[in-house]
Amino acid sequence: MTAYETVIGLEVHVELATKSKIFCSCTNGSDAEPNTHVCPACCGMPGMLPVANRQVINLGMTAGMMLNCHINRTTTFDKKSYYYPDLPASYQTTQWFAPIAVNGYVTIQTEDGPKDIRVKQIHMEEDAGKLVHDNWSYTTLVDFNRTSVPLIEIVSQPDLRSADEVVAYLERLRSLLRFAKVSGARMEKGTMRADVNLSVRPAGSDVLGVRTEMKNMASIAAIRRAIEYETARHIDAIENGIEELVQETRGWDDDAGKSFAMRNKETAGDYRYFPDPNIMPVVIDDEWYDRIRESLPELPEVKLERYVAQVGLSDYDAGILAQSRAFCDCFEGAMAVGAAPKEAANWIITNCTGILNKRGLTSEDLPVPGKALGQLIGLVNDGKVSSANGKRLLETLFDLDSRGEDIPEDMVAFAEAEGLVNSSDTGALEAVVAAVIAADPETAQAYRDGREKALNPLFGACMKQLKGKCDTQVLRSLLIAELSK
């Protein structure tokens, strides 16, 4: 029986985290009402002049450096012709002759140890619009909000050999891009999409088989299934010859678990690339290059090591924090205002994660600034806010964020405004304690007779009356003192 080898290369499109589009100032936000983030430039009106967004170049360079690429110091934009209603100018502005970054690599972990996946190039380009085909038999509707949203396309060499390697590559890519704040890289939101180029050949052969491309894959689980299916289909075609393999673009139907032919793949010549005369070349001088190089973040694995070796976290805690740039930022911000590392880690891993899970959010969605968390931890430790109310305040921060409101700078003032600061009025506490004991003399007597557990219902009754707003240590002392009289 012949052994086969699957050869896979990926083209990964990633939406850049800019405020505006790549060639016009329309807002980069494609979730809005249709055609509300559009202008003559991104609608391809004749005579409009595109002007490139500096931040797109910054993020393109950042991505290139994160993936160990050579940065082309002169980079240019080109027109790629294709005719489809989601592309109003009838061409896509992209990079063909001098892309921003070339010749890099991404290191993944495999069963056989680390493996470098070569990155052929990263180019910057504009996204296309969205077509709506449903509901109407005679027409297609077009939304241009997504047109000209900035993307980078990361093109790997065909170095991947299995679904496991592809998943490891995508996860590593996602982590690096999120840490560098190049993109949210959310497959479920369509801000990261992969085209999978796959062929199969007898193991040991250096001749590539017939290649098919599955476009716009937007889930890692679906990519795994599609690779497994497509590999089996290729091997079956090679061995049984019933189906002829042709170079083509295929779609993936995840519900049916099958790929299907879409169209014959164009060759590069069909796209008739030519330099865009409207967009001037971008020349990156040493000052610009160095500024971006210096802004690169600490890599996740370096953070993990530092959190264990220097900060003193356990491998487990450090591992969880280092999976998410948002977690790391929150953790480091909390420490910067004096929170103890272990305590800050616990609040993020236990309390914040609990709220994120409850709301169906991911770790990258954590809206709590480190400073706010650090202050909150301080309030609880100082006895100014009870532990339960501290958690309530934390949840309130999530509520503010979900309503699009700012997280307050000063958590002390915020806790006061929310009415969750413990009463420092000892007299008021003493009055509540006296009233609770008077209302339940039997339990009070039981405590005095040596049943220590009888303190708990009395304590609970006091907390109920105080609505949780008290320093529990102080209350406990007052209660014991009163019962001991």
Add this chain to the structure above:
Amino acid sequence: MDRDALLGLESLNQLALTPEEQDEMLAFFAAREADWESLAQVDTANVERMVHVRPMVNVLREDVPSQPFSREDLLAQAPESMDGYWQVPRVLQ
């Protein structure tokens, strides 16, 4: 440019030329190819690739969003629109 290449271009551009128009286009391309061949006589061995016809670089804008056009203004330019969308002939069968 032969007839097959022309048919390929026709398909990419979603055109349907008559045989007479195809002949006209083939004659046009043949004449242009002859023009281009004359360029091959120029020695370009030591000439650096021209990146752009204009001597300008780094014409960039800052990442500041603005929304100067309303949907109504834009859709007024559309041949047809519906529910805030541009409307085109159905592209999926």
